Amino acid sequence: MATTTITKTEKLVGKRIRRREDPRLITGTATYVDDIKMPGMLYAAILRSPHAAAKIRSIDISKAKALKGVHAVFVGEDTKNAGAVPCGASLPGLRVPHHNLLAIDRVxxxxxxxxxxxxxxxxxxxxxxxLIEVDYEPEAAVADPEKALAPGAHAVHPQWADNVAFTFHQEGGDVAKAFAEADVIVKQRIVSQRLIPNSMETRGVVADWHAADRSMNLFTSTQAPHLVRSLVAQILGLEENRFRVVAPEVGGGFGAKIQTYAEEILLAWISMKLQKPVKWIESRRENFLCTIHGRGHVDFYEIAAKRDGTITGIKLKIIQDLGAYFTVLTPAIPTLSVLMMPGLYRTPNIQADIVGAFTNCTPTDAYRGAGRPEATHGIERMVDMVAAELKMDPAEIRLKNFVRNEEFPFPTATGLVYDSGDYSAPLKKAMEMAGYDQLRKEQVEARKQGKLMGIGLCAYGEICAFGPSPATPAGGWESATVKIEPSGQVTVLTGISPHGQGEETTFAQITGDELGVGIDDVLVLHGDTSLVPYGIGTFGSRSTAVGGTALYYALQDLKAKVKKFGAMLLESEDVTLANGQCTDNKTGKSVGFKEIAAAAYRAMKLPPNTEPGLLATHFWEPPNFTFPFxxxxxxxxxxxxxxxxxxRRYIAIDDCGNILNPLIVDGQVHGGVAQGIGQALWEQAVYxxxxxxxxxxxxxxxxxxxxxxxxxxSGHTVTPTPVNPLGVKGVGEAGTIGASPAVVNSVVDALSPLGVKHLDMPLTPEKLWKLISAGSNA
Amino acid sequence: MIPQQFEYSAPKTLDEALGLLAEGAKPLAGGMSLIPMMKLRLASPEHLVDLGRIKDLNYIREEGGAIHIGATATHQDVLSSPLLRGKCPLLAETAAHIGDVQVRNMGTIGGSVAHADPSADYPAALQALEAKIVLKGAKSERTVSAEDFFVDTFTTALEPGEIVREVIVPIDGDGTGTNYQKVLQPASGFAIVGVAVRVRKQGEKVTLARIGVTGLSNRAFRAKEAEKALEGRSGSPAEIQAVAALVGQGIDANSDLHASAEYRLHLTAVYAAKALATALGRIA
Known part of the structure; x- marks a missing residue:
């Protein structure tokens, strides 16, 4: 990839600048949790249940305790007063199972x-x-959400015989009328299978308690260090201001590190108990079993449409496989699917129901896209099915139903307000790049020769930049602090916690442009609660749209102060700050950024009503989500x-609003597409x-x-959002959301001559071969 | 990797290694199968003897009209050996299908053969090549055919204390064509089905056909009915289809998450046909 050499006078935003975090990553010199060593540090290993459902009759720890080198062994009884793993989601009537740190009487x-x-x-x-001997009394288990809801199923939690954690209902418009007046109704059951997030770095924790000053240092591989601090401090009854959480280098999260996990609480508790630093590093096997899973939907769709292809109503019932207990967002994830169920379409009438089912499986929670891939997969499959039913081209039905450009801000039937868009632009661009009409002709010829060639489309919408605080469990704003040091170098402290998204680069670009300094003079720091003001973290494609905006406003405040000092030094009242200089607009005389910084700290003289130093902090509350497409x-x-x-061809056109760094946007899209294709073709958590x-x-x-x-x-269209001054919408999850329906629609199209109307993921060769051989024998 | 404690020896001579093995130690070659099992604590050997420092086990050389491959030759050594590429291309071609670059750089032919994973690639080629495997113990040395060596899943003719010392493959002259075709299990990279074909023609007639199959059942095997059906024929497309259909016939096929028995048998026929056609097409 070409990169651009930057001189100070060039604008940084919009350039393909290489990621500044990469040298330490590709030279193996980054510091992850497992690289942290402390004098006297002990190591923890966790014994885990081999059974999906069992009573614990007894646990004998005597042999383990007698082993040379073992300092302590703890079981559920020991930790039962240490608190429980928190769930942050609240839904009416939600049954929240007590999530102990260690199992007490059952697993x-x-x-x-x-x-x-x-x-x-x-x-x-x-x-x-x-060496620990556990006497289990195994019970029947249930590992499938539909089976869990069937009468007579094993109760995951004995107190809730029906395995129903919650039900949820939402309506908009008049769905009964839409279905009564429909020309066609298309129904389909669609599965969005369980997936395992599989970040390259597994989880890990080092807890380091200092009793003398009642302080805790907790190093953990997380996407949300402040959230971990608040929750673990509260659970253990510790003082938040003496509780430091550090997310060092984090090797990927994909949503599976937003949660506060049992091990974070447990390790802090052990460190207090033993008065020693303690480390636990999750094995890959534990990561598969114990870090959250994603998706796990069984969806029942009904679409009402007019003969001309107008989609008039959508009914959706979601059975969500929740797993055995909750992590921080578990029950909330399918509600995001409901919010996005109309996709990019104008459909005014919707009805949605969710049944959250307990199973004897790993909890599900946010995995790249979190609720939106499921919604997009569903609506984009259904639109194709309606098109097939009406013998319309799948592009035509989409173009017909898209929200129109003049309708923004567009209120959806699910209660959202889509910010801005030109929904037909990326689809038309993709079709143009592909040579769509020619491809369709080629397909006709291929089919004559018995070849199975498919063309699949997906037009996707996202809800990103979480988000307005009232719509989130723990606040949806973000913070930024910018300090200009006496040397003129600039330090940015951000409340987001990037772990692969590249904000050390993009935030330096924003800062460089606003202050007129070079990118190498900007340092972006994050992930340490003792260093940066409270922040929410990195997830839901929010970091740049929300955290970047907080930074932008902090920079405006700081610029004003820099100009005051510049004006003082120039003895002027009318100055411009640009290109690292403050210039008198009348005389043309200028003073450099470094001289201004030095003067602000030396403080021999101060501008009127101005304090020494150059520092600004801004907390920004977004007025709305953003809606990339x-x-x-x-x-x-x-x-x-x-x-x-x-x-044969994969074309991805994304509109994430303004693009700060095309190299990073491409990287995000590529990684997302890989995970989306992974779901479409290969990945599945099978119990x-x-x-x-x-x-x-x-x-x-x-x-x-x-x-x-x-x-x-890959390609882009650019429709800035009016929600933030940067005009950025977010891109971290886009590729994943668009990919699975596009691939599946393409393969269903390929197999449509055999009468295939729908396929559930993953599209394994055997699954397709069985259909092909049945079709060709027919 | 957090295995149980074990003793580790890295002798420089084969005799020293065999002495330790006779006392019950377990051999470690490339570690591509043993180490993952130790990681999961499914295997917990008390004493490992690393064969990697024994110079006398790492070679690929021509000797007495055949090619001898020392046990610790890596898959990368095999696939890049000019000798094998020139005189026994089937083995080099098969090695190129194993795992990924890292696995090919670490994994060894002796380790793979001794492990006898029913989905490993080499055994198909070794069956088609009618290879010989030299087994060495502290006080013994014997040579067995590939056919006798692969007994069952993870079970070979090796006795306790014995290691695979070398693999001997034939040099085929002009008139021979070979090919290995494999359906990859996408997660592990092992073969769902792998078919190795070695055919010789005189004029228009196939005079020798050898077909080795891996992944389909509990052990790699030779498809003798299919071989017989091809010998004496010309190898026309119709004959290839008919022969390919015989390859999996009567086999109790494996069935797992990645492929049912029915699908495996179907793939066997499809890929056997590809391998047969390619091998016949390669006859110089």
């Missing part, structure tokens, strides 16, 4: 923590865990002999009937790899 899933061994090193800790177009060929899908995770390691869980990826032709 609810494979991987349920039962005991923890603390020892001089991680090997002894693990040996100790193996885009279109993907995928051409596939399906091999008749094997069912193999090959992606057997006993609640054992069958795809519990990389030998069986198919992660997409570089050699499995198609070439991604």
């Amino acid at each position: 609810y899933l494979v991987g349920h923590p039962v005991a923890v061994v603390v020892a001089t090193d991680r090997y002894v800790a693990r040996d100790g865990a193996e 885009g279109a993907h177009l995928v051409v596939t060929d399906v091999d008749r002999d094997t069912g193999n899908v090959s992606i 057997d009937d006993n609640g054992q995770l069958v795809t519990g390691e990389f030998m069986d869980y198919t992660m997409p790899r570089a050699h499995m990826m198609p070439w991604i032709e």
Whole structure:
């Protein structure tokens, strides 16, 4: 990729600038949790349940305690007063199971923590865990949400026999009328399967308690350090101002590190108990079993449409597989699917129901896209099915139903207000890049020869930049502090917690442009609660749209102060700050940024009503979400002999508003597309009937790899958002949201001559081969 | 990796290693299968003998009209060996299908063969090549055919204390064509089905056909009925289809998350046909 050399006078925003965080990552010198070592540090290993459902008759820890090097062994009884793992979501009538740090009398899933061994090193800790004898009384388990809701199913929690954690209902418009007056009604059950987020770095915690000054240092691989601080301090009854949480280098999260986990609370508790620093690093096997999973939807769609293709109503029932207990957002995720169920379409009438089902499985929670991929997959599949029913081109039905440009801000039937958009632009651009009409002609020819060629479209919308505080469980604003040091170098402290998104680069670009300094004079710091003012964190494609905006406003405040000092030094009342200089607009005389910074700290003289120093902090509350959108177009060929899908072309057009750094935006889209194709073709968390995770390691869980990826032709349209002054909407999840329906629509299109109308993911070759061989025998 | 405690020896001579193995130690070659099992604590050997420092085990050389491959030759050594590429291209081609670059740089032919994963790639080629495997113990050395060596899933003719010392593959002259075709299990990279074909023709007639199959059942095997059906024929497209259909016939096929028995058998026929056609097309 070409990069641009930057001189101070050039604008930084909009340039393809290489990520400033990469040198430490690619040279292996970044510091992750597992790189942290402290004098006297102990290691914890956790014994986990091999059963999905069992009573614990007894636990014998005597052999483990007797092992040389073991400092302590704790079981559920020991930690029962230490608090419970928090759920931040609130829904009417929600049944929240008590989520103990360690199991007390029963286990609810494979991987349920039962005991923890603390020892001089991680090997002894693990040996100790193996010496613990647990007498389980295994019970029948239920690992499938539909089976869990069936009469007579095993009750995951004995007190709730129906396995229903909550139900949720929402209506907008007049859906009964829409269905009564429909020309066609199309119904389909659509599964969005369970997925395992699989960040490259597993979770890990180092807890370091200092009793003398009642202070805790907690190093943890998290996306939301301040949230962890507030929750763990509160749960353990510690003082928040003496509780420091550090997210050092974090090797990916994808939503699975927003949560506050049992281990974060447990390790802090152990450090207090033993008065020693303690480390726990999650193994890959534990990561598969114990870090949250994503998706897990069974959706029942009904669409009402007019003969001309106008979509008049959508009914949706979601069965959400919640798992055995909740992490911080578990029950809230499917409500995001409901919010986005109309997609980019004008449909005024909707009805949605959610049933949250307990299963003896790992909790589900936010995974890249969190609720929106499910909604997009559903509506984009259904639109294709309606088009097929009406014998319309799938592009035509989309163009017909899109919210029109003059209708923004557009109130949706689900209660949102879409900010801005030109929804047909990315679809038209994708079709133009693909040569859509020519492809359709080629497809006609291919079909004559018996070839299975598919063209799939997806037009996706997102809800991003979480978000207005009333719509979030813990505040949706963000903070930024900018300090100009006496040397003139600039330090940015942000409340977001990037872990791969590149804000150390994009925030330096924003800062450089606003202050007129070079990118190398800007340092962006994050992820340490003792260093940066309170912030919410990085998730939901919010960091730049919300955190970047907070930074933008802090910079405006600081610029005003810099100009005051500049005007003082120039003895002028009318100055401009640009290109690292403050210039007198009348005389043309100027003073450099460094001289101004030095003067502000030396403070020999001060401007009227002005304090020394150059620092500004801004907390920004967004007035609305942002709604990025885009279109993907995928051409596939399906091999008749094997069912193999090959992606011939992958076109991704994204509209994320203004683009600060095209290189980073492309990277985000590419990674997202890889995960979306992963869901469409390969990935699935499979449990057997006993609640054992069958795809519990990389030998069986198919992660997409570089050699499995198609070439991604990416492009953009730019529709700035009016929600923030940067005009940015967010791009972290876009690729994932657009990819799975585009791929599946393409393969369904390929198989449509065989009468195939719908396929559930993943589209494994065997699944397709069975359809092909049945079709060709018919 | 957090394994149980174990003793580790890295002898420089084969005799020293075999002495330790005779006392019950377990051999470690590339570690591509053993280390993951130790990581999960499914295997907890008390004493590991690393064969990697024994110079006398790492070679690929021509000797007595055949090619001898030392046990610790890596897959990368095999796939890039000019000798094998020139005189036994089937083995080099098969090695290129194994795992990924890191696995090929670490994994060894002896380790793979001794482990006898029913989905490993080499065994198909070794069956088609009618390879010989030399087994060495502290006080013994014996040579067994590939056919006798692969007994069952993770089970071979190796006795306790024995290691695979070398693999011997034939040099085929002109008139021979080979090919290995594989359906990849996308997560692990192992074969859902792998078919290795070695055919020889004289004039228009196939005089020798050898077909090795991996991934389909409990062990790699030779498809002898199919071989017989091809020998004496010309190898026309119709014959290839008919022969390919015989390859999986009567086999109790594996069934798992990644492929049912029915699909595996179907893939066997499809990929056997590809391998047969390619091998026949390569006959010089």
